Amino acid sequence: MASRPGGEMASRPLHFIFLCDASGSMSVNGKIEALNAAIREAIPKMQEVAKENVHAQVFVRAIKFADRPEWHIGVPVKVEDLVWTDLAAGGLTALGSALELAADQLKVSVMPERGLPPVLVLITDGEPTDDFRNGLRRLFAEPWGKHAVRIAIAIGEEAKLSVLEEFIADPEIKPLLARNADQLHGYIRWASTVVLQAASSPPSVTRTAAPAGGPAVHVPIAAPAPPAGPSTAAEVW
Numbered sequence: 001m002a003s004r005p006g007g008e009m010a011s012r013p014l015h016f017i018f019l020c021d022a023s024g025s026m027s028v029n030g031k032i033e034a035l036n037a038a039i040r041e042a043i044p045k046m047q048e049v050a051k052e053n054v055h056a057q058v059f060v061r062a063i064k065f066a067d068r069p070e071w072h073i074g075v076p077v078k079v080e081d082l083v084w085t086d087l088a089a090g091g092l093t094a095l096g097s098a099l100e101l102a103a104d105q106l107k108v109s110v111m112p113e114r115g116l117p118p119v120l121v122l123i124t125d126g127e128p129t130d131d132f133r134n135g136l137r138r139l140f141a142e143p144w145g146k147h148a149v150r151i152a153i154a155i156g157e158e159a160k161l162s163v164l165e166e167f168i169a170d171p172e173i174k175p176l177l178a179r180n181a182d183q184l185h186g187y188i189r190w191a192s193t194v195v196l197q198a199a200s201s202p203p204s205v206t207r208t209a210a211p212a213g214g215p216a217v218h219v220p221i222a223a224p225a226p227p228a229g230p231s232t233a234a235e236v237w
Contacts, residue, residue, distance in 0.1 A: 011057045014116040014200050015076060016046075016192075017105075018062040019098055021124035021155070026089035029237055031125055031155050034181035036086040041185060042192040043082055049193050049200075050079045056116055056200030061105070066091030069098035095128035095163070096135030103135075106144040117219065118144055119199050121191045122152045122167055125237070127160035136166060149199050149219050153178055153187045156237030173221065179236050190224040198222075 018039065026032040050058040059076035063069055064087050072087065104110075106118065139145040152164035152175040164175035178184035198221045 011055055012114050012116050013112045014056045014058050014196075015111070015118040016058055016060045016079070016196060017102060017118060017120050018060075018072075019095075019102065019120060019122040019124075020062060020064050020072065020087055021093060021095070021126065022064040022066045022087045022089050022091070023093040023126060023129075024066070024090050025093075025126050025158070026087075026155070029156075030181065031237060032087055032089040034184050035123060035155070035188075036084065037181075038185040038188040039192075040084045042189045043079075043084060045189060046192040046196060047079050047082070049197050053197065053200045058196065058200065063098050063101055065094045065098035068094050069101045071101070092129040093124065093126050094130045095122075095124065096130040096132040099132070099135030099139045099167075103138040103142050103145050106139070106142045106148070108143060111144050115144075116200060118148045119191075119195060120148050120150045121188075121195075122150070122164065123155065123188070124152075124164075125155035125159050127158075127163055132163060133166075140169075149195060149221070151191045151195055152176070153184070153191070155184060174223075176224065187224060194224070195221055 020035060022032065026035070046058075046060075050056070058079040060073060060079050060082050061076055062072040064072040066089070072085070073082075102120065111118075150168045150170070151173065152167050154161060154164055154175050154177045156179065157177075159175075159177070161175050161177070168175065176187045178187050198219050
């Protein structure tokens with residue numbers, strides 16, 4: 001519907017991208033199963049948040065990375081139509097290449113002109129086995145990559161938090177460490193609802209990131225509540 005003077009602001013596209021580690025270590029202790037279940041369970045809540053916000057039209061994509069990255073959900077899918085297909089684990093951790101793949105789709109020529117800052121949610125249990133910093137440079141070289149809301153979730157103690165901090169590049173947002181399945185579910189639910197709501201809220205709408213560059217748009221995000229710890233040592237990743 002065409003906008004009219006004095007009418008409501010038309011909804012703007014917001015691209016939400018999961019970057020999911022599917023390396024071999026994710027097959028240990030049920031981590032890949034927990035990741036799949038957490039995303040599936042978060043989708044209905046994500047759809048509710050999107051439905052309540054008339055300012056944004058949410059599209060979801062996903063990248064999986066192991067020996068190499070590939071689009072798990074390549075074509076942007078409206079969140080109301082989103083169905084998650086389970087990931088399988090095996091291989092190395094080509095995170096740098098995954099960031100390059102994301103950067104290619106965050107180019108000004110690809111992204112919509114009136115879009116909101118995209119949300120990138122990185123979920124990993126290890127450290128990169130390729131050139132992570134080159135991939136990060138490629139991501140930050142794109143204005144939409146630089147202006148994106150970037151969230152990182154570490155699965156277990158083996159994840160390299162310093163890498164996740166470089167990816168986030170915001171002192172006000174820290175990596176989240178999930179030590180068991182319940183914590184992972186909680187953090188993915190938070191990223192899929194609270195973060196999505198903040199990124200698509202009216203302040204973000206009125207302060208849309210400028211594709212041509214300019215100062216970064218700060219999206220205030222309430223930190224998640226500290227999750228309950230595992231009840232037994234066997235539950236710890």
